[in-house]
Amino acid sequence: MLTCGIFTxxxxxxxxxxxxxxxxxxxxxxxxxxVGVIIGFTSExxxxxxxxxxxxxxxxxxxxxxxxxxxxxxxxxxxVMPSIIGIGVAALGAYKLLEPLQAQxxxxxxxxxxxxAIGMLSIVGMIISNDAYGPIVDNARGLAEMxxxxxxVLDITDKLDAAGNTAKAITxxxxxxxxxxxxxxxxxxxxxxxxxxxxxxxxxxxxxxxVFFGTLIGSAIPAVFSAMLMLGVNRNSQxxxxxxxxxxxxxxxxxxxxxxxxxxxxxxxxxxxxxxxxELIPAGLTAIIVTLVVGFVGGVNAMGGFLAGxxxxxxxxxxxxxxxxxxxxxxxxYIESGNxxxxxxxxxxxxxxxxxxxxxxxxxxxxxxxxxITVVSLVASITAVLFATFSLFG
Numbered sequence: 001m002l003t004c005g006i007f008t009x010x011x012x013x014x015x016x017x018x019x020x021x022x023x024x025x026x027x028x029x030x031x032x033x034x035v036g037v038i039i040g041f042t043s044e045x046x047x048x049x050x051x052x053x054x055x056x057x058x059x060x061x062x063x064x065x066x067x068x069x070x071x072x073x074x075x076x077x078x079x080v081m082p083s084i085i086g087i088g089v090a091a092l093g094a095y096k097l098l099e100p101l102q103a104q105x106x107x108x109x110x111x112x113x114x115x116x117a118i119g120m121l122s123i124v125g126m127i128i129s130n131d132a133y134g135p136i137v138d139n140a141r142g143l144a145e146m147x148x149x150x151x152x153v154l155d156i157t158d159k160l161d162a163a164g165n166t167a168k169a170i171t172x173x174x175x176x177x178x179x180x181x182x183x184x185x186x187x188x189x190x191x192x193x194x195x196x197x198x199x200x201x202x203x204x205x206x207x208x209x210x211v212f213f214g215t216l217i218g219s220a221i222p223a224v225f226s227a228m229l230m231l232g233v234n235r236n237s238q239x240x241x242x243x244x245x246x247x248x249x250x251x252x253x254x255x256x257x258x259x260x261x262x263x264x265x266x267x268x269x270x271x272x273x274x275x276x277x278x279e280l281i282p283a284g285l286t287a288i289i290v291t292l293v294v295g296f297v298g299g300v301n302a303m304g305g306f307l308a309g310x311x312x313x314x315x316x317x318x319x320x321x322x323x324x325x326x327x328x329x330x331x332x333x334y335i336e337s338g339n340x341x342x343x344x345x346x347x348x349x350x351x352x353x354x355x356x357x358x359x360x361x362x363x364x365x366x367x368x369x370x371x372x373i374t375v376v377s378l379v380a381s382i383t384a385v386l387f388a389t390f391s392l393f394g
Contacts, residue, residue: 003123004033011122024101028094028112032119032181035090039083039173046079047169047326049162049334053079057331058340061347061354068354072331076324083173083319087180090116094181110188117181120174131171134164155337162333169326172367176322179370180315186377187307193384194300200388204304210393214302217294218309218376222317225283225372226365232279233360240271283368284375291376295383299391303380314373318366325362328354 008030015026046053053075060071091113098112121127141157191202206212244263248254253261295303332351334340340347380387 001037003126004037007033007122022101024097025112025115027097028115029119029122031093031097032090032116032178033122035086035116036120036123036174036177038086039177040170042079042082042086043169043173043323043326044166046075046323047166047330049166049330049337053327054330054334055339057327057354058334058347058351061331061335061350062340063350064346065350065353068328068331068350069357072324072328072354072358075327076320079323079327080316080319083177084315087177087315090120090177091181091184107188107192110185113181113188114185117178117185120178120181127171127174130167134168137161137164158333158336162330165326165329165333169322169362172322172362173319175367175370176315176318179318179374180311183307183311183373183377186374186381187304187311190300190304190307190377190381190384193381194388197385198388200300202300202304204301204308206305208301208305210298210301211305214294214298214305214307215309216305217290218306218311219313221287221290221310221376222314222369222372225287226317226321226369228283228286229279229365229368230360232275232283233364236271236275236279239275240268243267243271280368284372287372287376288379291379292383295380295387296390297392299393300384300388302391302393303384303387307377307380310373310376314369318369321361321366321369325358325360325366328358329362331355 011026011029015021015023045051048054057068057071057075060067094112094116095109098108098115101108137157137160141154141161144153144157194200194202204211206215247263247267251261251263254263291303291306294306298306328351332348332355335345335348335351336343342348
């Protein structure tokens with residue numbers, strides 16, 4: 001909040017001292033920053049280890065892993081609503097705020113949406129530092145456990161790790177919101193490119209079968225993209241488990257923890273690194289290829305619907321996965337701190353299962369959707385003229 005306050009005051013002063021900048025532009029940036037704060041508070045409420053949703057999921061863990069997944073996923077769905085409304089308000093408010101300036105020339109309303117995205121990322125230094133905090137304390141916890149520093153140190157690092165999970169969820173909310181506003185601006189850029197190159201004015205009317213066709217396919221891409229990435233995590237996890245079993249079976253003294261006996265860490269690192277690259281390539285290519293196919297089949301109208309569907313579904317899934325993943329992780333931390341039976345209890349075992357599901361949600365698929373919707377929007381803008389010139393039905 002302090003960072004946002006400093007940004008608000010300094011940018012207002014700079015705007016008032018610079019005649020070239022209109023106060024409405026500052027208003028759009030302020031609106032974007034304000035919505036970012038709302039998204040941050042929403043993420044904190046649904047993932048904080050001292051908040052009701054985490055406590056409710058931890059209570060559900062006592063009934064078994066099925067209830068853990070159901071409750072965590074449900075709270076993740078609910079958490080999407082305030083953030084989506086906020087992004088919508090930021091886009092609409094910024095557009096309307098700069099609409100009166102359109103008489104001066106240029107597409108000021110779409111510029112307003114871009115400025116709102118900049119406002120949301122105006123505190124990028126704080127966002128990056130908070131995002132880095134999570135992995136740092138997570139790894140510190142792992143090092144403390146491997147070094148056998150004792151339960152007191154582990155209790156401290158567990159609390160830090162829980163705070164890190166919440167911090168990561170908050171920063172991802174900022175990034176997702178800014179990505180949503182950015183791609184809305186890219187959608188406007190797509191319209192302008194087509195209009196300047198062909199003179200054709202695109203209207204995204206859902207009653208147009210081409211637009212509806214594109215919207216349906218665009219809505220499905222984030223889901224397929226996420227599924228491919230999470231299935232990749234599943235496949236590589238199985239390979240990793242097999243490698244760990246092999247080392248336990250073949251390296252003498254490793255299972256017993258004999259002094260001087262070390263596992264082959266490099267083999268596990270290779271599995272994770274190479275596997276991640278291999279799984280990302282087909283997921284990325286699928287999104288790009290489908291974008292090109294839709295454009296060449298349905299033309300620019302279908303592509304407009306495709307981008308709109310991709311943006312909406314992408315934002316929804318990214319927020320859901322980020323918040324649900326952090327919620328499951330902190331529910332486990334909440335139980336490990338001595339609640340609902342503590343470590344080793346049936347509730348803890350169920351929470352571990354929830355955390356295992358949540359990791360690919362919040363650390364793999366969720367953050368990647370931001371990149372996917374941005375890449376798809378850029379590909380559509382780059383090839384817009386081709387879609388307008390060569391298409392089957394457009």
